[in-house]
Amino acid sequence: MRVLGIEGTAWCASAAVYDAETDAVSIHSDAYEPDSGGIHPREAAEHMGDAVPRVVRTALDDAREAYGADPVDAVAFSRGPGLGPCLRIVATAARALAATLDVPLVGVNHMVAHLEIGRHRSGFDAPVCLNASGANAHLLGYHDGRYRVLGETMDTGVGNAIDKFTRHVGWSHPGGPKVEEHAKSGEYVDLPYVVKGMDFSFSGIMSAAKQAYDDGVPVEDVCFSLQEHVFAMLAEVSERALSLTGADELVLGGGVGQNERLREMLAGMCEARGAAFYAPEPRFLRDNAGMIAVLGAKMAAAGDTLPVSESAVDPDYRPDEVAVTWRDDAASVAVAGGRDDEGVRRGAEATVDLDGERAVKRRLAKEYRHPTLDATLRRERTVGEARLLAEARRAGVPTPLVRDADVEGSTLTLQYVGDRDLAADPTAAGARRVGRHLARLHTAGLVHGDPTTRNVRVVDGADEGGAAREVDGDRAPRPFLVDFGLGYATDHVEDYAMDLHVFEQSLVGTTDGAEPLVDAVEAGYREAGDGGSERVLDRLRTVEGRGRYR
Ligand SMILES: C[C@@H](O)[C@H](NC(=O)OP(=O)(O)OC[C@H]1O[C@@H](n2cnc3c(N)ncnc32)[C@H](O)[C@@H]1O)C(=O)O
Numbered sequence: 001m002r003v004l005g006i007e008g009t010a011w012c013a014s015a016a017v018y019d020a021e022t023d024a025v026s027i028h029s030d031a032y033e034p035d036s037g038g039i040h041p042r043e044a045a046e047h048m049g050d051a052v053p054r055v056v057r058t059a060l061d062d063a064r065e066a067y068g069a070d071p072v073d074a075v076a077f078s079r080g081p082g083l084g085p086c087l088r089i090v091a092t093a094a095r096a097l098a099a100t101l102d103v104p105l106v107g108v109n110h111m112v113a114h115l116e117i118g119r120h121r122s123g124f125d126a127p128v129c130l131n132a133s134g135a136n137a138h139l140l141g142y143h144d145g146r147y148r149v150l151g152e153t154m155d156t157g158v159g160n161a162i163d164k165f166t167r168h169v170g171w172s173h174p175g176g177p178k179v180e181e182h183a184k185s186g187e188y189v190d191l192p193y194v195v196k197g198m199d200f201s202f203s204g205i206m207s208a209a210k211q212a213y214d215d216g217v218p219v220e221d222v223c224f225s226l227q228e229h230v231f232a233m234l235a236e237v238s239e240r241a242l243s244l245t246g247a248d249e250l251v252l253g254g255g256v257g258q259n260e261r262l263r264e265m266l267a268g269m270c271e272a273r274g275a276a277f278y279a280p281e282p283r284f285l286r287d288n289a290g291m292i293a294v295l296g297a298k299m300a301a302a303g304d305t306l307p308v309s310e311s312a313v314d315p316d317y318r319p320d321e322v323a324v325t326w327r328d329d330a331a332s333v334a335v336a337g338g339r340d341d342e343g344v345r346r347g348a349e350a351t352v353d354l355d356g357e358r359a360v361k362r363r364l365a366k367e368y369r370h371p372t373l374d375a376t377l378r379r380e381r382t383v384g385e386a387r388l389l390a391e392a393r394r395a396g397v398p399t400p401l402v403r404d405a406d407v408e409g410s411t412l413t414l415q416y417v418g419d420r421d422l423a424a425d426p427t428a429a430g431a432r433r434v435g436r437h438l439a440r441l442h443t444a445g446l447v448h449g450d451p452t453t454r455n456v457r458v459v460d461g462a463d464e465g466g467a468a469r470e471v472d473g474d475r476a477p478r479p480f481l482v483d484f485g486l487g488y489a490t491d492h493v494e495d496y497a498m499d500l501h502v503f504e505q506s507l508v509g510t511t512d513g514a515e516p517l518v519d520a521v522e523a524g525y526r527e528a529g530d531g532g533s534e535r536v537l538d539r540l541r542t543v544e545g546r547g548r549y550r
């Protein structure tokens, strides 16, 4: 099978022909470079109108020379996400070509293409995928017929965040390569670092970077520190996703993946935990039609083609909307949580020695991140965790007692609680009690920061009245919340909603048929929420519904 792919979601007009038999991909691209500022949608669309026919002609001429009169068996195009005016031009071209060449049409999700190209070229089975592109940033894992979003940016895409800083400095688009160049002679300065479970946010760090520049901090130092913070955040959430799912493969996708420091951090993180890492070569990382053609071929082979009447573009097309037709279900990243209650547990941040009485949690140095940032994070989280565990307990939320805190050694000695984690045994009754605990925590003005199914320990036990009983047809598991390293005090409803969102995402990402569990969490949250629950649940709906394409 040979497929013509066409890409043109924002800046890159590109056409490629993929030959599945030889695995050869030839790509022809023509980039739009704004004279000043960022990408202007109208100018970008004009560029597509001009350049798409040209790159397609070149790609087809080459293909006819190589393969003869019938060069391709299908035409695949980027259907979204992207800028509407650009997408429509590409789709119109693709429909016309499919008709002229008399072959089927395939509509490809651009973000899924960014990750599938890495899976394809690595040969990995069930990787976690980090998409680090201009307009997006998310972590995805395949499970049960879809790519699930395990974590994502809560504001802008990673490349756009960097580009906003470089516009402020007066550099031309795209800014990423310029930041990488200037970072080479920079030194470390402190900037905000924001991760919430496997989600993350760039707005605070970008404002701080602009401010630092305005205050006269050398631009090289700001560039260096931007990279150190932003990429360490991406490496940390990737590690968290590997830890939560039990996956041992990571692939990188997207234009920011061309950055060597990002690749170095991810490779270092994976090496330290014995996971395999793969980043495709730059021509497959930045926007390109090669990835569209490769995924298009897999979809066409699976019969996943589009009648013209259903081929409308979708500027907000999310990767988890795609029904994956080209993979079998065997390779899923959703390996449920460990049952190894004896011995050493390895989380994303720490190693925990468990002996049935005590849990000794050590935050070991992360070699991949800058030593100053590493020391700051380990210290702040150790101190913060000890404090939050005690405060949560005072608010009526079951947590382990802190027996000893060694801040210098970043080590906490905790009471051993539960006999398994919720990920190993997710039940509606357990989820409902977690909902109640989160409501109590929020009512006390605290958030957990990383409430995943792995950070809940459960033990079968009595209900609050002391009697053993069944809840919702399940036995009554009593949950304890552990791992408060990312917790903090706050009175923002958004923070409470995010806490719930993180927990629900971890249920959806790692369990089959998560819906009743999610309902149970919200039922528990309402029961114990002291009147404020509805406001938080309303905000949760907003958080979930936010389009991430900005
Ligand atoms: C929807 C689609 O249009 C969009 N495409 C996109 O963002 O283009 P992509 O090629 O994946 O990424 C471009 C971004 O990648 C950044 N970039 C390029 N080289 C870089 C480098 N060496 N270091 C850091 N960032 C880099 C650029 O600054 C720019 O923000 C997307 O995938 O989100």
Ligand SMILES: Nc1ncnc2c1ncn2[C@@H]1O[C@H](COP(=O)(O)OP(=O)(O)OP(=O)(O)O)[C@@H](O)[C@H]1O
Pocket (backbone or CB within 6 Å): 240, 243, 244, 345, 346, 347, 348, 349, 350, 351, 352, 354, 358, 359, 361, 400, 414, 415, 416, 417, 418, 420, 421, 450, 454, 455, 456, 457, 482, 483, 485
């Ligand atoms: N006090 C405790 N009692 C029993 N088990 C515990 C305790 N604390 C932690 N554990 C177990 O050890 C695992 C790792 O601990 P923890 O989540 O604190 O580490 P981490 O490295 O911060 O993990 P994460 O990947 O969530 O960041 C937990 O998932 C839990 O199963």
Ligand SMILES: [Fe+2]
Pocket (backbone or CB within 6 Å): 110, 114, 133, 134, 254, 255, 286, 287
């Ligand atoms: Fe892209």
